[in-house]
Structure formats: structure tokens, C-alpha cells
Amino acid sequence: MNAAMPQDPILQISRLQKRYGDVNVLKDIDISMAPGEFLVLVGPSGCGKSTLLSCISGLTDISSGTICIAGKDRTNDEPADRDIAMVFQSYALFPNMSVERNIGFGLEVRKVEEAEKKRKVAEVADLLKIEHLLHRRPAELSGGQRQRVAMGRALVREPKLFLFDEPLSNLDAKLRVTMRTEIKRIHQTTGASIVYVTHDQIEAMTLASRIVVMKDGVVQQIGTPQEIYNKPVNAFVADFMGAPSMNLMTGTATREGDHLRLQIPTPEGPPLELFDYGPGPETLSAGGTAELTIGLRPEAMTDLGLRSGGIDGRSLQSADCLLDVVEPAGADTYAVIQLGGTEAVARLSADAPVTAGQRVPIAFDLSKISYFDIASGNRL
Structure with missing residues (x-):
């Protein structure tokens, strides 16, 4: 045939x-x-x-x-x-x-x-x-x-x-x-x-x-x-593309063995630290450090991973974050967090018991991360 x-x-x-x-x-x-x-x-x-x-x-x-x-x-x-x-x-x-x-x-x-x-x-x-x-x-x-x-x-x-x-x-x-x-x-x-x-x-x-x-x-x-x-x-x-759009946060990435150490500045204290075990940008050599734009969709910053059985320590990681604004939206609750020089939006469950000014654990799904060059904006 x-x-x-x-x-x-x-x-x-x-x-x-x-x-x-x-x-x-x-x-x-x-x-x-x-x-x-x-x-x-x-x-x-x-x-x-x-x-x-x-x-x-x-x-x-x-x-x-x-x-x-x-x-x-x-x-x-x-x-x-x-x-x-x-x-x-x-x-x-x-x-x-x-x-x-x-x-x-x-x-x-x-x-x-x-x-x-x-x-x-x-x-x-x-x-x-x-x-x-x-x-x-x-x-x-x-x-x-x-x-x-x-x-x-x-x-x-x-x-x-x-x-x-x-x-x-x-x-x-x-x-x-x-x-x-x-x-x-x-x-x-x-x-x-x-x-x-x-x-x-x-x-x-x-x-x-x-x-x-x-x-x-x-x-x-x-x-x-x-x-x-x-x-x-x-x-x-x-x-x-996206509503809310992708969170684009300025941060630093350092190649350490089989992972990237990500540090994203916060206004109230030490930087948020995450570890990406994915391939990461090819341009970042072993031991190299670069400032870049880190992209995560709101649904990759959520409480759902925590509520459904915890964190696996690799693609899904937890960090305490200060909630600046909380916006109930029916099926979801959106929380604004000051990260990397911008207002990042986390997509929480509808019944999340959170209020503005509260510090809560947020699950970051790094399997959905994107990296962009700061100067050109192009994907790395």
C-alpha cells in the first residue's frame, strides 16, 4: 500500500x-x-x-x-x-x-x-x-x-x-x-x-x-x-500567549554537576533557590554562571503538588513565598508573589486557605521551565 x-x-x-x-x-x-x-x-x-x-x-x-x-x-x-x-x-x-x-x-x-x-x-x-x-x-x-x-x-x-x-x-x-x-x-x-x-x-x-x-x-x-x-x-x-501570561523572572543559573542551581531575587530577604535537573540552556557550561530570564507558567507554581502527596525533590520542589495579593477566581485562586524583579502569579486551588501577607509553601514544577536571554529575549 x-x-x-x-x-x-x-x-x-x-x-x-x-x-x-x-x-x-x-x-x-x-x-x-x-x-x-x-x-x-x-x-x-x-x-x-x-x-x-x-x-x-x-x-x-x-x-x-x-x-x-x-x-x-x-x-x-x-x-x-x-x-x-x-x-x-x-x-x-x-x-x-x-x-x-x-x-x-x-x-x-x-x-x-x-x-x-x-x-x-x-x-x-x-x-x-x-x-x-x-x-x-x-x-x-x-x-x-x-x-x-x-x-x-x-x-x-x-x-x-x-x-x-x-x-x-x-x-x-x-x-x-x-x-x-x-x-x-x-x-x-x-x-x-x-x-x-x-x-x-x-x-x-x-x-x-x-x-x-x-x-x-x-x-x-x-x-x-x-x-x-x-x-x-x-x-x-x-x-x-496565556492568561495569566508566563511569569518571566530575572535570576541567576549556575551549572553544578547534573543540575542547575537557580537563584531568584526576592524583595524581603535571601533569594529563592531551586534546582533544575533538566538539560537547561546548552550555552551554560560546567561551573558556569549566567544571569537570565526564568519562565514558569502560573500552573507550574501552585499548592496542588503539596496537597496531593508531597514533593519529589527533583522536578517538583517547594519553597516558602510571601503572598503579596490574593485573587479568588472561582475555579482557581491566583496569588501574586514578588520574584525576580516582577510580579509572579501562582495558580492555587480554589479553596486554598491563604491570605495576602501570609508566607506559604509553593510547589515549583521545574519540568515546565523555560529560559530566555535577557538582552535578546530569545529562548535558550
């Missing part, structure tokens, strides 16, 4: 640049996307993610580079010729048309036969669970229902590539969660190829097959949600 041949990329972006006068807003972007992927572009405001989506769609001309969709060079093609469909933040529905006609309008323009058009609209309405809304007008719909109609209008066309531009930004928090689940379900059902822009890193983590993290027009890292979360390539990605 022959092994399956690898599929050609549905989207291939090569050395893309976009300049406005002397300002270079996109810098040498290289992205390859497989068919059926859910690719999320994420980053802070002004990072270039929406501009990149606009370039893919053809709504914005690029300064240099190439954009190929389904194996065809679409760099200079008009948006209508790129075989894409877009879902916008603003819904962009026709207010004087029914839901049914809004969804099927693109087919109407393409002179699709009436029976075929009705069949496709019915299929999409069933998928989106809006069959009962087909005869209403947009003004009679909620925000979530309008977004479903906007998605239906894109889905009914069956394009090669879907582009979503922050489609949930106008919805309230609870509805955003509901719609996030709906979009994930639609992707799993249809296998559509989707490029999705958001500034919300939780949205990115929950929806994406792969995430593209951007900053200042530069791609910082491309990877699965697990890769981005567990092995960020630099301190920016570590800080941006």
Missing part, C-alpha cells in the same frame, strides 16, 4: 512585504498552510495581522513577495478572482433582504439555478442552526444570529479559502464563547481552510490548528497551540 502523498499548500505566502511610504508594516512574511487547517493570526494591536489578511484577500496591494492560493499565483488578482470568502467583524449584511436571500445572494449574482441555490442555502442554514430565521431581516436578529448569517453567506459559496477578520469582537463575552464553539464545530464538520485574525490569545489557543504570532510586522513563531504555549521561542511570545 502506497503512503499518502503530501498535499500542496492551500495558501503559500513567500517573502511578503507591505510598505506605506517609508513605513514597512509587513516584513518578509513566509507562511505555508495545509488544506483544512485553521490558521490563526494573533498579536497586539498594530502588529500587522489585519493588514496581512487584507493582502491575502487582495483588498490591499502588497509591495513585494507572492501569494499563492490552491497552487495558483494570486498576487496580482482581484479579490473576486481569488476564490476566497470573507467574514467581517461588522457582519456587512443587506438590511433590506431576508436571511435566506442574504445567504444566497452570492449564488444569485453567479446565476446559480434557483433549485440549487435553495438547496445550498438550506444545507448551510441547517449546519448553522438558523433554519427558523430564514424569513427574518437582519434588524430582527441578535448579534450572534447576524454573525451566523454572515458565516452562512461565506460557507454557501464553498470557496478554496475562508478569511475571518475578528468576527467575534462585537459580541459580549458569553456569546463570544458560544460562537467560538460554533466556529470550531463548523470547521470540524466541513474541513474548511480558514485564516482567522484575532487579538484575543484565548480565542487563538482554542480555535487554531496552528497559530502565527506577530509583532511589529514580523512573524515571531508559527506552531500548534501546545508548541506556542509550552515552548515559546522568545519572551514576547511567552508573555503574550
